[in-house]
Amino acid sequence: xxxxxxxxxxxxxxxxxxxxxxxxxxxxxxxxxxxxxxxxxxxxxxxxxxxxxxxxxxxxxxxxxxxxxxxxxxxxxxxxxxxxxxxxxxxxxxxxxxxxxxxxxxxxxxxxxxxxxxxxxxxxxxxxxxxxxxxxxxxxxxxxxxxxxxxxxxxxxxxxxxxxxxxxxxxxxxxxxxxxxxxxxxxxxxxxxxxxxxxxxxxxxxxxxxxxxxxxxxxxxxxxxxxxxxxxxxxxxxxxxxxxxxxxxxxxxxxxxxxxxxxxxxxxxxxxxxxxxxxxxxxxxxxxxxxxxxxxxxxxxxxxxxxxxxxxxxxxxxxxxxxxxxxxxxxxxxxxxxxxxxxxxxxxxxxxxxxxxxxxxxxxxxxxxxxxxxxxxxxxxxxxxxxxxxxxxxxxxxxxxxxxxxxxxxxxxxxxxxxxxxxxxxxxxxxxxxxxxxxxxxxxxxxxxxxxxxxxxxxxxxxxxxxxxxxxxxxxxxxxxxxxxxxxxxxxxxxxxxxxxxxxxxxxxxxxxxxxxxxxxxxxxxxxxxxxxxxxxxxxxxxxxxxxxxxxxxxxxxxxxxxxxxxxxxxxxxxxxxxxxxxxx
Ligand SMILES: Cc1cc2nc3c(=O)[nH]c(=O)nc-3n(C[C@H](O)[C@H](O)[C@H](O)COP(=O)(O)OP(=O)(O)OC[C@H]3O[C@@H](n4cnc5c(N)ncnc54)[C@H](O)[C@@H]3O)c2cc1C
Numbered sequence: 303x304x305x306x307x308x309x310x311x312x313x314x315x316x317x318x319x320x321x322x323x324x325x326x327x328x329x330x331x332x333x334x335x336x337x338x339x340x341x342x343x344x345x346x347x348x349x350x351x352x353x354x355x356x357x358x359x360x361x362x363x364x365x366x367x368x369x370x371x372x373x374x375x376x377x378x379x380x381x382x383x384x385x386x387x388x389x390x391x392x393x394x395x396x397x398x399x400x401x402x403x404x405x406x407x408x409x410x411x412x413x414x415x416x417x418x419x420x421x422x423x424x425x426x427x428x429x430x431x432x433x434x435x436x437x438x439x440x441x442x443x444x445x446x447x448x449x450x451x452x453x454x455x456x457x458x459x460x461x462x463x464x465x466x467x468x469x470x471x472x473x474x475x476x477x478x479x480x481x482x483x484x485x486x487x488x489x490x491x492x493x494x495x496x497x498x499x500x501x502x503x504x505x506x507x508x509x510x511x512x513x514x515x516x517x518x519x520x521x522x523x524x525x526x527x528x529x530x531x532x533x534x535x536x537x538x539x540x541x542x543x544x545x546x547x548x549x550x551x552x553x554x555x556x557x558x559x560x561x562x563x564x565x566x567x568x569x570x571x572x573x574x575x576x577x578x579x580x581x582x583x584x585x586x587x588x589x590x591x592x593x594x595x596x597x598x599x600x601x602x603x604x605x606x607x608x609x610x611x612x613x614x615x616x617x618x619x620x621x622x623x624x625x626x627x628x629x630x631x632x633x634x635x636x637x638x639x640x641x642x643x644x645x646x647x648x649x650x651x652x653x654x655x656x657x658x659x660x661x662x663x664x665x666x667x668x669x670x671x672x673x674x675x676x677x678x679x680x681x682x683x684x685x686x687x688x689x690x691x692x693x694x695x696x697x698x699x700x701x702x703x704x705x706x707x708x709x710x711x712x713x714x715x716x717x718x719x720x721x722x723x724x725x726x727x728x729x730x731x732x733x734x735x736x737x738x739x740x741x742x743x744x745x746x747x748x749x750x751x752x753x754x755x756x757x758x759x760x761x762x763x764x765x766x767x768x769x770x771x772x773x774x775x776x777x778x779x780x781x782x783x784x785x786x787x788x789x790x791x792x793x794x795x796x797x798x799x800x801x802x803x804x805x806x807x808x809x810x811x812x813x814x815x816x817x818x819x820x821x822x823x824x825x826x827x828x829x830x831x832x833x834x835x836x837x838x839x840x841x842x843x844x845x846x847x848x849x850x851x852x853x854x855x856x857x858x859x860x861x862x863x864x865x866x867x868x869x870x871x872x873x874x875x876x877x878x879x880x881x882x883x884x885x886x887x
Contacts, residue, residue, distance in 0.1 A: 311540070312357060313547040316569060322581035323350040323545075325882075326565055327589055328552045328598060330355075331403020332531045332868060333855040334589035336445070336476075336875035339535035341882070342544040343473075350580060351546040352567050354594075355399040358406070368527025369410075369660065376400045376407055380593065380757045382819075387765035389814050395760045396822045397593055401548060402532035404591065404822070408868055410519040410528065410660045412478040413667075414442060415863025415870065417510030418720040422711045426704075426831050426860045427841050433830070435510050438873055441880075442508070443469030445872035449523040451480035451516075458650040459484050459492075459664075461516045464506035476534035476872055478518040481526070481663065482654025487730025488664060490645035494789035495728060500672035500719070512667040512722050512864070519660040520868065526658045531872075553577065553755075555586055555602040555851060557618050562586040562851035585850045585882060589875070592824035592857040593747055596625035597758040599828065599838070600749045604845065606698065613751040619847035622698035623836040627708075627829050628745035629862050630762060631725075631737055631821040634774070634813065636781050638733030641794030647730070662727035667739070667864060669719035674776040681716040684709065684742065684769045692767040694746060704829075704836035705744065708861065712742060722864025724777045732785055732795045736777045737821060739864035743767040747827045764819035774813050823867040828857035842881045854878035 313319060325341055327334045330353030338349045355375075362371050380395040398404035417435035424434035431437075448468035451461050461480065468478070495514050496503060502513030520529045527533070536546070552567045556579060564582050568575035588595050599605055603618035605625060610617050670677040689706035690697065697705075715721035725737040745763040750756055765771050782802065785795040796802075800812040831837025833846045839858050845851045856871050863870050 311542070311545040313545055314549070316547070316550065316567070316578040319350060319547055319578065319580055322564070322583050323348045324582070324584045325349045325587060326580055326582040327351045327587045328565060329353060329403065329588070329590035329594070329855065330401045330546055330548070331398060331589060331591055331855065332405040332871045333875035333878070334403065335401070335531040335535040336872055337587060337589060337854055337879055338544055338546070339539065340876065340879040342541050345541070345543060347584070348543040349545070352550050352552050352565065353401055353546060353548050354551045354570060355401065355548065357401045357548050368525060371400070371406065378757070380760060382760040382762055385762060385764045385819060387814060388817055388819065393762060393819050395593060395820065397591055401536065401546065402530045405520070405530035405868055406528070406532060408822070409866070410521065411517060411662060411866045412446070412520050412869055413517045413865040414508045415865040416512050416720045416722060418715060418718055419722070419861060419863050422715065422861050423830070423859070425711055426707055426835065428832055431841050433841070438877065439467070441873045441877040442869060443467070444471060444474060445469070445876045446476055446478050446869060447471060447474040448518065449477060449479040452482050452654060454652055455480065455482060455484060455654060458486070458652065459489065459516070462505045464509045467506055467509040474534070475529070476531070477521060477523055477529040479521040479523040479526070479529070480518045481521070481658035481660065483652055483656045483658055484663060485730040486647035486650045488728055489648055490789065491728045491730060492664060494645070494787050495666050495784060497789060498666070498784060498787060501666065502719070507667060512669060512720060514666045516664045519663065521658070521660055552590070552598055553601060554598065555588070557602070560619055560847060561849040582850065585852055585885070587882065588851070588853045589855040591855050592628070592827050593758060593760065595853055595855055595857040596747050596827040597749055599624045599845070601754060604848065609748055609751065613749055613754045615754065621838060621846060622700050623704070623829060623831070623838045625746055625748040625758070625827050626701050626744070626836060627704065627826040627860070628747050628762070628824065629741055629826045630819060631739055631823045631862065632741060632764065632770070632774070632817055632819045633735055633737040633821055634778065634816055634818065635735055636733050636778060636797065637799035638785055638795045638797055640732055641796045642792065644793055645790065662729070665725055665727035667722040668724045668726070668780070669721050670716050670723045670773070670776070671719050673724050673780045676776065677716060680769065680772050680776070681713050683772070684716060685713045692743065694763070698836065700834055701836040703834060704831055707835050711861070712740070715740065723773060724780060725864070726781065726784070733781070733797070736781050738770065738774055738777055740862055742769050762819040764817060765814070771810055771813065774817065775809060778809065778813070821866070823862070825856045825859040825862055825867065828853045829860040830858045831860050843878050852878065852882060
């Protein structure tokens, strides 16, 4: 009999798992738990979630103030291969390892991309696609429960929000909440940014537009603890049809021909584990995240034929896109200090608690035409590229065709104000993070043919396409313009790192030495695109060439949203549920 804790039924041992369930979900992370909760809520279907990692104890949660779980076991220990165009430096590939997945350890920023970016998803998907802005907005509203800021904070900081773009469904417990406090030092920084040429100030950032705006964080509105997939879609749910087995690794999907019938998994802590199989009567849904979803597919015989053959894995479907098209946000920190006093902060009296602030709550999200007058020459240079020129050598023709479609779309985005190429989060002090929100260098996440069951080989291929360097230079120059803008000039901001004299080739050298190719927002290794464009899942998230196998997690995004990715993952999981329930197969 399953052990019933205060959570959904947690199984510790494989003998507790039944022979079959309607749905077997691989991965109890952000998307996995969302889907499990929604599929079981009306009692019609049975679901088993298989999660590699553990359930963090109440003690660890309490010790972290309900927010940050300071336990190294809550994340995987994966490092990228050396990045040639980053002086051969490697990158920590941080992803969550616990029930809740990456939503348990993320930075809690709650934002969405622009309408143009999701319309780009639809453009890559083809004329029938429903993943355009109008097709995703209802799912954003369903996925997230919004709590507006307190009156005194909203008034002091002029925080506005768009009630038509946010949802407040009583049955949704993933929360976007404003802290009860902000530092008044933000006010002069905001005012200076608001005067930057071409800066738009939308009522909110979630309505499809960009510019300078305030954003909430993923906080429970009562306790101000972390709101994440575990608290929203798992804790306090005791349904007989919702079971989760922890500390077990899905090794592969089982097939009858090309129809998925179930999965094989093993206990992570057994030295010599006996593989266990469980059947899925309706579907197997992979939600193992952008790093492990392609690994599981490849280990199951779904992936690029040459790679599978070199790993001696029998090919079930030759699917060249599995593990390709990998993208992430890239960033740098530009350090400043004030040289002459500091911008005066107005005297505001707030009733709230500074301890409720969990991450950046205001920032500029800007399109390339507002970042640089050179946007057209960058767009033209990118447009003139041969699509195969900067892809891995011998890329499959479908990958090249997919990149050509991406390039065509991206050229439009480079020329559009409504696509975020820079995120500059504001703080009450000078300088800070400069983040490139779109990259045209696409990486790979593949199994190692010599050791297929080890962690996969992660290659960002950072700056393999020189356009990404051009854009990072412009983004740093934007920070420089901002720090020297009329409102701030009097305080004589001094650039400490890299230093205002570092320009031209020296600045590029500094970028290569300091760029971080990941904001832990990996996407696209199982992209939702047509087969002929190197896609892995179709518009309904079914894996091309298979039956009864779906993917729903960050890996299906074909293009980065110009936004931190958690809201988008919750949205796509909610949309996946409706698609899965509507299947007739
Ligand atoms: C450090 C960090 C900071 C971030 N900051 C922000 C932020 O501030 N704002 C924001 O919007 N986004 C942020 N993100 C990104 C966001 O959290 C992720 O995009 C999102 O949570 C990914 O969801 P997912 O469902 O795709 O994968 P995950 O939530 O990672 O879930 C995948 C799950 O699958 C499990 N799994 C993997 N392989 C197997 C297997 N073989 N068998 C069984 N289980 C398996 C994993 O253990 C994991 O639980 C951050 C992420 C990180 C890591």
